[in-house]
Amino acid sequence: MTARFIPLLALSLLGLAAGSTTALAAADEKLKAAAEQEKAPLIETLHDMVMIESGSDDAEGLKKMADFTEARLKALGATIERRKTTAGTGADMVIATFQGTGSRKLMLIAHMDTVYQRGILASEPYRVDGNRIYGPGIADDKGGIAVVLHALKILKDAGWQDYARLTVSFNPDEEVGSIGSGEIIAELADQHDVVLSCEPTVAAPIAKNDGLLLGASGTATAKMEVKGRASHAGAAPDLGRNALIELAHQLQQTKDVAKSIPGTQLNWTTAQAGTVRNQIPEKAEAGADIRLTIPDGIAKLQAALDAKVKDKFVPDTETTVTITAGRPPFVASDRGRALAQEGQAIYAEIDRKLDIAEMTGGATDAGYANRSGKAVVVESFGLAGFGYHARDEFIDINSIVPRLYLMSRILIEQGKKK
Helix, strand or coil: CECCCCHHHHHHEECCCCCCCCCCCCCCHHHHHHHHHHHHHHHHHHHHHHCCCCECCCHHHHHHHHHHHHHHHHHCCCEEEEEECCCCCCCEEEEEEEECCCCCEEEEEEECCECCCCCHHHCCCCEEECCEEECCCHHHHHHHHHHHHHHHHHHHHCCCCCCCEEEEEEECCHHHCCCCCHHHHHHHHCCCCEEEECCCEECCCCCCCEEEECEECEEEEEEEEEECECEECCCCHHHCECHHHHHHHHHHHHCCHHHHCCCEEEEEEEEEECCCCCEECCEEEEEEEEEECCCCHHHHHHHHHHHHCCCCCCCCCEEEEEEEECCCCEECCHHHHHHHHHHHHHHHHCCCCEEEECCECCECCHHHHCCCCCCEEEECCCCEEECCCCCCCEEEHHHHHHHHHHHHHHHHHHHHCC
């Protein structure tokens, strides 16, 4: 995930599990037992994947992950396509297709890349400590891949084929904005009725209960460029037009511009100016991280920024701001909310509570899957974990059986629908 589900998730979890839905039925004991049996194999799969370092720019590691997941999906009976991404490293997506006997088209998505650089296992090794398993990328998103592989194993063993087509998509560039796979994900999603995205849910004690997610921010980047005039900093500073000073002015006056545009967030995060100490800088630039939950947020921010930067502090300077769109926002439909509530009922079957989170400041591929609104999309079917993008990333072992049960049961229920 990009800037994962930490601050807003903690604030937006809704206590909907208690009494908001009625259980679909008593627990499917055979399915529950199968989930219990898959717990140990899933942990072994997690170990094997964590030992493959697969940062977003690690072509070798990403190939190993693609080879690993392809072999596992083939063993489950899938037809495999290795599709090159259109940007970045050009690493392969793994797209698996299963043909069934039902009427609905279902899709599962997760990602193979992590944020960690080659060599991370030396300082952050795979390790088990009580109910936690630690390792780089273990929650985000190798836990999601593991849920997909082992839920499909459970359903294969049960002889379930109540779908017209089941597609699994694992991409290699989610952590850098799915720059080469996002359009492919959007195209595939539009061919399906339901898309379940398998980013992690937040583990206890950070979150009270496991959850599903109905909203995630879209992303964009902004670049502010200031042009001034160079001159000697000691002998003739007044002949220059200091781009650094003007940049500081513009950053100060634009830092809160998004507060007047609900559904947008802008934070200036990088800056650069000058090349030598004794010269008034003629160029300066800054970069910003933008988050969006409204479709016209970029246009509104651009207009507001263009208006602000007309106010100059240093005469004869020129300031421009350029916004580049990234991943689209994810805002689930009413059909998505209904599906998440089915998930609550499924958790209730095994005497567990499931929360529904409305929105996070993070960004996920659910935004691409949900862009056209054709498919029903819900996020966070992966394992419960925390520490994403940081030290000591972990998953909660206690979440394995409930998440396998949830994924298996919800696929069964979705296959029944017409």
